[in-house]
Amino acid sequence: MNKVELAVIGAGPAGLAAAIEAAQLGVKVVVFDENAQPGGQLFKQIHKFFGSREHRAGTRGFRIGQELLAQTEELGVKVNLGSTVFGLDKRNLWVLKEGKTEVYQADAVIVAAGASENALAFPGSTLPGVMTAGAAQTFINLHRVLPGKKVLMVGSGNVGLIVSYQLMQAGAEVVGLVEAAPSIGGYGVHAAKIKRAGVPLFLGHTIAEAIGEHQVESAVLTKLNESFQPIPGSEITLEVDTICIAVGLTPMMELARMAGAELKYVPKLGGHVPVNNDNMETSITGMFVAGDVCGVEEASSAMEEGRLAGVTAAEYLKHIAGKAAADRKALIREQLSAIRNGTFGNKEHLKDKVKEENTLGLRFSGTPSKDELDSCPGVPSEGRLAKGPVAVIECVQEIPCNPCEQVCPKGAIKVGKPITSLPQLTENACNGCASCVTACPGLAIVTVDRTYDENKALVTFPYEYLPLPETGATVHAVNRQGERICYGQVVKVRNNKKADGTVAISLAVPEEYAMEVRSMAKGGTK
Amino acid sequence: MTETNKKEVIICRCEDVSEVEIKQAIEEGFTTINAIKKRLRTGMGLCQGRTCQKLVARIIAQETGKSMEEILLPTTRPPVRPIIMGAFEGEDQ
Numbered sequence A: 001m002n003k004v005e006l007a008v009i010g011a012g013p014a015g016l017a018a019a020i021e022a023a024q025l026g027v028k029v030v031v032f033d034e035n036a037q038p039g040g041q042l043f044k045q046i047h048k049f050f051g052s053r054e055h056r057a058g059t060r061g062f063r064i065g066q067e068l069l070a071q072t073e074e075l076g077v078k079v080n081l082g083s084t085v086f087g088l089d090k091r092n093l094w095v096l097k098e099g100k101t102e103v104y105q106a107d108a109v110i111v112a113a114g115a116s117e118n119a120l121a122f123p124g125s126t127l128p129g130v131m132t133a134g135a136a137q138t139f140i141n142l143h144r145v146l147p148g149k150k151v152l153m154v155g156s157g158n159v160g161l162i163v164s165y166q167l168m169q170a171g172a173e174v175v176g177l178v179e180a181a182p183s184i185g186g187y188g189v190h191a192a193k194i195k196r197a198g199v200p201l202f203l204g205h206t207i208a209e210a211i212g213e214h215q216v217e218s219a220v221l222t223k224l225n226e227s228f229q230p231i232p233g234s235e236i237t238l239e240v241d242t243i244c245i246a247v248g249l250t251p252m253m254e255l256a257r258m259a260g261a262e263l264k265y266v267p268k269l270g271g272h273v274p275v276n277n278d279n280m281e282t283s284i285t286g287m288f289v290a291g292d293v294c295g296v297e298e299a300s301s302a303m304e305e306g307r308l309a310g311v312t313a314a315e316y317l318k319h320i321a322g323k324a325a326a327d328r329k330a331l332i333r334e335q336l337s338a339i340r341n342g343t344f345g346n347k348e349h350l351k352d353k354v355k356e357e358n359t360l361g362l363r364f365s366g367t368p369s370k371d372e373l374d375s376c377p378g379v380p381s382e383g384r385l386a387k388g389p390v391a392v393i394e395c396v397q398e399i400p401c402n403p404c405e406q407v408c409p410k411g412a413i414k415v416g417k418p419i420t421s422l423p424q425l426t427e428n429a430c431n432g433c434a435s436c437v438t439a440c441p442g443l444a445i446v447t448v449d450r451t452y453d454e455n456k457a458l459v460t461f462p463y464e465y466l467p468l469p470e471t472g473a474t475v476h477a478v479n480r481q482g483e484r485i486c487y488g489q490v491v492k493v494r495n496n497k498k499a500d501g502t503v504a505i506s507l508a509v510p511e512e513y514a515m516e517v518r519s520m521a522k523g524g525t526k
Numbered sequence B: 001m002t003e004t005n006k007k008e009v010i011i012c013r014c015e016d017v018s019e020v021e022i023k024q025a026i027e028e029g030f031t032t033i034n035a036i037k038k039r040l041r042t043g044m045g046l047c048q049g050r051t052c053q054k055l056v057a058r059i060i061a062q063e064t065g066k067s068m069e070e071i072l073l074p075t076t077r078p079p080v081r082p083i084i085m086g087a088f089e090g091e092d093q
């Protein structure tokens, strides 16, 4: 029997943050993770995260993972990899490592086991080529192998949107994105990215069937009526070799439940979750939870919950007490509520009814509507546009994010508090330097210079595909829908190290398209 | 192959159990996840039901009108993860 002071199950963002927090307070921590690599979901996340600077927003997910790992090492936290915890009672952990069972007795336990991806069953769903979005992400970002060339994505939550984008970055074509609800589930800025790449969105549709002899050769979609029933005769067939399923996650609460923790069914959180209070304590003394296991959210909130659980565990283990503990927890809770403030529940959109009048706008089309843009506090006035280069911030949805505010050297962008407020542009303070263009993780900012040339405007937009165009090349300029609307000449390609792979491309386009051109076709040289 | 056969939907891929079989079992009176598990072995495969449990629950909900909350949560016993038989003895050696 091995004795440990604090056992943490799961080395994802929640578990690592918990371990770091507790170790900083002097607790001896041992972390267990069944994977060969620590970091949980983080190591597959090559995109930049939202959130505030404290949450390392604008940093790519895997870099956050690397930072967390470096910290655990510094603090002497032991991370046991390839170690599956398969049994848990109040204090004992049964761990399987390299075919051998080890039993650990812990004074306190933090369960941070994350969530597993939901499956979808339809005729042909067992054909090779049908996989979860997470599996596809592991292929491209960890193993650097393309799972297929023509992909259909099922599900428009953040996972579906992000993995679609990453598949395109890896060189695949995303033939379509299907969503049963009448509106997009994930963040609008993520949807806008794939829309600009020209991916058709099939909202109010589902996958009816996968067809193929030995593997997927095509997919049949069908339209759904208001009660989510297929409408006969509405079938569409798409030629695809891969179907990715991104239809939500379910908290992995099995260990907590085995230990006897009280559970509660909360559909919005993904299913049954261990009941916990704002100290992350479960119904079992000395057992705490954090992250997706107690409700599917995001890495930023998972880390804060982890820290909270870490402090509570340290308090329980008598390494911190009284006001010191209370203050520390209050600070973390404040951060947690800040990120949660505007987080729209991923399932809220299911309640949207398909009505003519509200089928416009970012949530319904992946493109901000004219109204949304007109009332957006980040879009400059006609008068300001006429005067020279200026930022156009097309961020119209309240999401917890503020790197644009942090990066602007002129203080021309204000998000303020809560962090979910829309960024506001002080147009006369902005000089169009384009620093914000590559800093925005949502790729929602461009700069426009309508004074560039007598009949040409210069549009500078963020770009994250390879190969990069050559300066001087003529390329297809695209609008927010990904339509090739005109040609543009590449004037500048700025690949700033600080932007970590997000390149700013300046295109000279006919003046009349200045407020339409928002990107260029991938590899779209004339 | 008949049309219905061709459109067969596999729910538990580890144990190769189809939607039709599950619906039949429900009709026969097996209306909990555990009962269906005993009847058809759903959830007893390599993935220990991680893939199919929610799908089975949804079918039960559809067919019986019970809520998902009520249907989910059958008693699971260790192991929570597929593990190699014999591993349990590891401690004693």
Ligand SMILES: Cc1cc2nc3c(=O)[nH]c(=O)nc-3n(C[C@H](O)[C@H](O)[C@H](O)COP(=O)(O)OP(=O)(O)OC[C@H]3O[C@@H](n4cnc5c(N)ncnc54)[C@H](O)[C@@H]3O)c2cc1C
Pocket (backbone or CB within 6 Å): A009, A010, A011, A012, A013, A014, A015, A032, A033, A034, A035, A038, A039, A040, A041, A042, A045, A048, A049, A050, A083, A084, A085, A086, A112, A113, A114, A115, A134, A137, A158, A159, A160, A162, A163, A252, A255, A290, A291, A292, A293, A296, A297, A298, A299, A300, A301, A302, B080, B081
């Ligand atoms: C495609 C995708 C994109 C995302 N994008 C963003 C984003 O832009 N911004 C953002 O904030 N969040 C994002 N997230 C969400 C974020 O990654 C998760 O919310 C976060 O990883 C949850 O952290 P966690 O520590 O709770 O769980 P996880 O990261 O899932 O980690 C849990 C760990 O526990 C281990 N484990 C589980 N059970 C056991 C066991 N029995 N024994 C041993 N080990 C076990 C697992 O191996 C895993 O490593 C994204 C997620 C996905 C899938």
Ligand code: SF4
Pocket (backbone or CB within 6 Å): A390, A391, A407, A408, A409, A410, A411, A412, A413, A429, A430, A431, A432, A433, A434, A435, A436, A437, A447
């Ligand atoms: S273009 Fe430069 S000055 Fe203008 S808002 Fe962006 S970062 Fe600030």
Ligand code: SF4
Pocket (backbone or CB within 6 Å): A189, A393, A395, A401, A402, A403, A404, A405, A415, A423, A439, A440, A441, A442, A443, A444, A445
């Ligand atoms: S514009 Fe600002 S708030 Fe909006 S996504 Fe970009 S960085 Fe975040």
Ligand code: FES
Pocket (backbone or CB within 6 Å): B011, B012, B013, B014, B015, B042, B043, B044, B045, B046, B047, B048, B049, B050, B051, B052, B053
């Ligand atoms: S799919 Fe049913 S046990 Fe794995």
